[in-house]
Structures are given as C-alpha cells and as structure tokens.
Amino acid sequence: MTGDLATLAGRLAAVRAGIDAACREAGRDPAEVALLPVSKTFGADVVAEATQLGLRRFGENKVQEIQLKAAALAADHLEWVVIGHLQTNKAKAVVALASEVQSLDRLDLAVALDKALQAQGRAIDVLVQVKTSSEDSKSGLAPGDLLAFLRELRAFSSLRVRGLMTIAEHSEDAGLVRANFRDLYQCRNRARDAGFELERLSMGMSGDYGLAIAEGSTEVRVGSSIFGARNYKH
C-alpha cells in the first residue's frame, strides 16, 4: 500500500505542530527537539515519498529491512538509525548501512559493533538504551548499571556515545509514563555528574511524545502518527 503524498504531508505537519505545542507548554525551544521518523514495516515506496517531504533520516528496528530499503533508495543517500534490539551477529551488516544505533544495551554488542567499525575505519554515534519501565518485553540496561557500562564504553573508540534512549511503559496512566521519562532524564544527570557528556535523550513515540518533551526529550521517534497504522505480517 502506497500512502498518498498529501496524506503523509498532512500527518507530518500535524506531528510537527504537536511537537511545537508540547515545547511551548513546557517552555522549551522547538529547535531542541528533533524528530526521527520511524519507517519500520513500511516499504521503500513509502520512504521515497517521505524523502519528497524533506525527510532524510529514518528509524528502523530490523537489519533486513534496512538492507532492502537502503538498496532500493541508494541514490538518495539516506541515514538509517537502528532503534530495535540487535543481535550481535548482525553487527557487521549494521555498520555497513546504519549511521547510528540507539539500542546499544550490552557489552558484547559494543564489542561487535566496534570491531566491525574498526575494520571499516569508521565511527558512529550511539545511544545507550536504558530500561526505565517495568515491562518485561522491553530491552535495555537497568538504570543502576548505566555508569559502569558508560565507563566500559570508553574503550571503544569507534562508538561515539551521545546520549540515552528509552521506551516508556505502554499505559494510559500519564503519570506512570512521565515517571519513565523522568527516570531517563535523571540517569543522564547522574552520568553528567560522573563526567559523561551526554547531550541527547531519545524518548517519546506517537502516543507519548508530548509527555516525553515535558520531561526533557531531545528527540522523539514517531512512526504511526506519520506513516499510519503498521501492518505486521507475522
């Protein structure tokens, strides 16, 4: 299914307006909050339409999908950002195509990514995924393990650690969701106190980006509010 370009443009404008409104409400400058469009499950045809609206950087959670879309859209020189759980054996394929990984959550993955990057003579930005919710299904490092992990990451010169990422609990309880985001903000403060310069906080999705912005998000990852409902084939 190809989304109609005008529909896509309308949804994108609505999300941008929503980000601006949340920033105003929080007394923040909208220039402090980036939008990462999440194109997972949508085909290269839909991504191609999004590029016509000026989008160049896309969040994906599966390496195979990045491979397919990057091949179809090679001429567009797009940036692919990994936001999903990564298996260590995918590290080589990831560094061949991705400009950034936001789901770094364990040492063996850091080892594998760094090794593959060293082989290419390249470095990428990474965010450390922290599990601030209590849902079993979410991956990420426990907040209490963050500082030790950041210290270990210093050994990997090809990984530029820029910040933290989290996924809030899927809940109707805004207070609970906000608390998950506030936890990530506090993780960053503790990391800063320990000497780690982390500028970025990737938090907030279609259903909760307003709450994330209120709690200090610098980047919201928005899929369905831009591209429409996802159709998982499995």
Ligand SMILES: *Cc1c(COP(=O)(O)O)cnc(C)c1O
């Ligand atoms: C799918 C996904 C998103 C976007 O979700 P929507 O609710 O569609 O906006 C954001 N972050 C991660 C990690 C995702 O997997």
